[in-house]
Amino acid sequence: MSTTATAVEGEHHHHGPAKGIGRWLFATNHKDIGTMYLWTALAMFFLGGAFAMVIRMELFQPGLQLVNPDWFNRMFTMHGLVMVFGAIMPAWVGFANWQIPLMIGAPDMAMPRMNLLSYWLLPVALLVLVSTFFMEGNAPAFGWTFYAPLSTTFAPDTADFFIFGVHLLGISSIMGAINVIATIVNLRAPGMTLMKMPMFVWTWLITAFLLIAVMPVLAGVVTMMLTDRNFGTAFFDASGGGDPLMFQHIFWFFGHPEVYIMILPSFGVVSQILPTFARKPLFGYASMVYATGAIAFLSFIVWGHHMFATGLPLAGELYFMYATMLIAVPTGVKIFNWAATMWRGSMTFEAPMLFSIAFVFLFTIGGLTGLMMAMGPADMQYHSTYFIVAHFHYTLVPGAVFALMAGTYYWLPIWCGRMYDEKLAKIHFWLSAISVNVLFFPQHFVGLAGMPRRVPDYPLQFADFNMIISIGGFVYGLSQLMFVYIVVKAIRSGKPTPDQVWEGAKGLEWELPNPLPFHTHTTPPRVD
Amino acid sequence: MSGAEGSYYVPEETRQPALLAVGLAATLFGFALSLHGNSAGSMIMMAGGAVAAVTIWMWMAHVIRESEAGLNSAQMDRTYRIGMGWFIFSEVMFFAAFFGALFYVRVLVLPWLAGEGNNAMTHQLLWPLFEGLWSPTWIPSTEGFVAATGTVGAWGVPAINTALLLTSGATLTWAHWGLFKKSRVQLITGLALTVALGCVFMVLQVQEYGHAMEHLSLTFNSGIYGSLFYLMTGFHGAHVTLGVLMLTVILVRSIMGHFTPEHHFAFEGVAWYWHFVDVVWLILFVFIYWV
Numbered sequence: 001m002s003t004t005a006t007a008v009e010g011e012h013h014h015h016g017p018a019k020g021i022g023r024w025l026f027a028t029n030h031k032d033i034g035t036m037y038l039w040t041a042l043a044m045f046f047l048g049g050a051f052a053m054v055i056r057m058e059l060f061q062p063g064l065q066l067v068n069p070d071w072f073n074r075m076f077t078m079h080g081l082v083m084v085f086g087a088i089m090p091a092w093v094g095f096a097n098w099q100i101p102l103m104i105g106a107p108d109m110a111m112p113r114m115n116l117l118s119y120w121l122l123p124v125a126l127l128v129l130v131s132t133f134f135m136e137g138n139a140p141a142f143g144w145t146f147y148a149p150l151s152t153t154f155a156p157d158t159a160d161f162f163i164f165g166v167h168l169l170g171i172s173s174i175m176g177a178i179n180v181i182a183t184i185v186n187l188r189a190p191g192m193t194l195m196k197m198p199m200f201v202w203t204w205l206i207t208a209f210l211l212i213a214v215m216p217v218l219a220g221v222v223t224m225m226l227t228d229r230n231f232g233t234a235f236f237d238a239s240g241g242g243d244p245l246m247f248q249h250i251f252w253f254f255g256h257p258e259v260y261i262m263i264l265p266s267f268g269v270v271s272q273i274l275p276t277f278a279r280k281p282l283f284g285y286a287s288m289v290y291a292t293g294a295i296a297f298l299s300f301i302v303w304g305h306h307m308f309a310t311g312l313p314l315a316g317e318l319y320f321m322y323a324t325m326l327i328a329v330p331t332g333v334k335i336f337n338w339a340a341t342m343w344r345g346s347m348t349f350e351a352p353m354l355f356s357i358a359f360v361f362l363f364t365i366g367g368l369t370g371l372m373m374a375m376g377p378a379d380m381q382y383h384s385t386y387f388i389v390a391h392f393h394y395t396l397v398p399g400a401v402f403a404l405m406a407g408t409y410y411w412l413p414i415w416c417g418r419m420y421d422e423k424l425a426k427i428h429f430w431l432s433a434i435s436v437n438v439l440f441f442p443q444h445f446v447g448l449a450g451m452p453r454r455v456p457d458y459p460l461q462f463a464d465f466n467m468i469i470s471i472g473g474f475v476y477g478l479s480q481l482m483f484v485y486i487v488v489k490a491i492r493s494g495k496p497t498p499d500q501v502w503e504g505a506k507g508l509e510w511e512l513p514n515p516l517p518f519h520t521h522t523t524p525p526r527v528d
Numbered sequence: 529m530s531g532a533e534g535s536y537y538v539p540e541e542t543r544q545p546a547l548l549a550v551g552l553a554a555t556l557f558g559f560a561l562s563l564h565g566n567s568a569g570s571m572i573m574m575a576g577g578a579v580a581a582v583t584i585w586m587w588m589a590h591v592i593r594e595s596e597a598g599l600n601s602a603q604m605d606r607t608y609r610i611g612m613g614w615f616i617f618s619e620v621m622f623f624a625a626f627f628g629a630l631f632y633v634r635v636l637v638l639p640w641l642a643g644e645g646n647n648a649m650t651h652q653l654l655w656p657l658f659e660g661l662w663s664p665t666w667i668p669s670t671e672g673f674v675a676a677t678g679t680v681g682a683w684g685v686p687a688i689n690t691a692l693l694l695t696s697g698a699t700l701t702w703a704h705w706g707l708f709k710k711s712r713v714q715l716i717t718g719l720a721l722t723v724a725l726g727c728v729f730m731v732l733q734v735q736e737y738g739h740a741m742e743h744l745s746l747t748f749n750s751g752i753y754g755s756l757f758y759l760m761t762g763f764h765g766a767h768v769t770l771g772v773l774m775l776t777v778i779l780v781r782s783i784m785g786h787f788t789p790e791h792h793f794a795f796e797g798v799a800w801y802w803h804f805v806d807v808v809w810l811i812l813f814v815f816i817y818w819v
Contacts (some may be wrong), residue, residue, distance in 0.1 A: 120549035220625025233755035
């Protein structure tokens, strides 16, 4: 079949976008579905952010000023749930939808209709979750980890709505992940062997595997919760022969891979961006791939480090301690590779690069505090203090969220065919990078000094640091509004994307015409 | 351009996914409402369930029409296979959560409650009479739980059920062979036998539940044994039910003349699923009923 014939036939077969709301409600196009994922995630980022603002306002001063302790509990619970399940995970699925077909030369995701089902389950599940605010008993207040018996014996009726919300989110994630794997395994352009795939695609392939492996476990544990709450079973009740700690084991078997689900695609994005702006190929591509695989494998066998303070048997503590420290090895490989990629590169510092470099530095801080907590005896001191809050926020905010920002600025010129305002984006970066450290760095200090997490009030000696932390939080929160402004401005009135967006960018996604046609790669490109 | 190697079928806009998402959410939302005595709950649940069921029916019918129209390329077929394989892996992990709980309880929790390890004082202070047995007749505390009078033995109905499921795996493979050698009769007979065996399994399982509840007073409420027993065999039963439904669809399609020796992903997908359900049962049989 000649190229011309294919093109004509392609035009005949491949329709443009539908008109009106139907384009979105009934979309099967990976770009439209990716766009919906991204906007939903952004909306949830601000909802979860609003909860965080309430938390920081309450903690601005000692004493109770804004909300009562119950509301405070609801706020940090919903903050965690909305950010994890509503913002970061869907944002990465949005990236996967947009980028994977473009980067591997596929015309779309492998199963476009299931793709749409994965998307629509997300907003309805979030609606079920958030609707608890308007019910008797109010929203869940047991923390995003919903430990039994807080979530079973002592939770309000609304916990059952939370459970079903989690079920729906799980179905959505599993189908999304199956789609990603099928796309990557089956729809790569001829010549694109596995070890020629872009790092972002590799990290998502492994992320998808993690999702399929652990989301069903989460579904299992919330199902046990459901029957414990409503049908008299004894899974998490010692008086019936069960064990509340069993909840934590099953939950963290899901929960630990889950944190890599949120961070592995970040690694992928940063591994795309650093080579572009350093104008050098990624250092140690193969070792990056193997390190990602190693991290994914280790993530399944270290869950007990979340439970050092629960009285695990000594052998268990030792095992989980050593296994956890092993993760530092592949993670270190990645960080050194990123540093080596930048070494002696002709670097320029556009917004995606700034966010990526900040990611490398700040994620490393989060990684190193993780290593500190991996040591069981030391963890007894840090456990359930603000130190852990600082740790995981360093991995998730200047980690995952910065990578999301970097990726958005990097690929936005492809997505909407227009450039964003580089000057504003740089201001957005510096405001975010400074405020995020004002927000989270002092949390290490208050944590080491003994301030527990999840408290609405605290002793006087923590007052100064908490005020600083809150100010950092407000600045960080407000500066994210700039991000929305920059994106909307780019879409509405940005300069058209030039033929060469970034000087050093390589890959199939940069070879497509601008503005992007509704269907791309209708005939697969050849990769050599 | 369907069918051509190196091109891919991108479907038109579709209404079903959004409908199905709303239907599923309404089903679960209604269920949660009805759990807390809201009278509208069961109505919402049934309406949602009906929407979901009809949507799935329409969706599957659409996919089958496409398949019969020859729209599915070899690449699409691979996509379906990859998808089904990973879906079954997700199911494996769902059961893994429950098997994990089973082994954790039997190997660690019960001995600990009986004072093993560093738990001597816990044992003394909480339930000094508890011996840590894996049995619904012994529960640490009868406060909130009702002990059963016996356990479900392996060598009655469960052993028969094991034989039934193993045989059904064989009849299904025999049907598959029939498809390969273009013997419609063997295909249809084999599938019909498989469906029948699956149905008999379900009937026996329901009877076994009735026996356990009536004569052994074994319920959800019989401590951890009852919890694990009913949830694990119950979820397995739910999967058998789904498997039988899917087998029935395949049977009807075989009677209608669908499937060729080269082109029968739906048959293989269902067969994989059925064998998976089979294997889960074998592990259940060993660790729930037998040892």
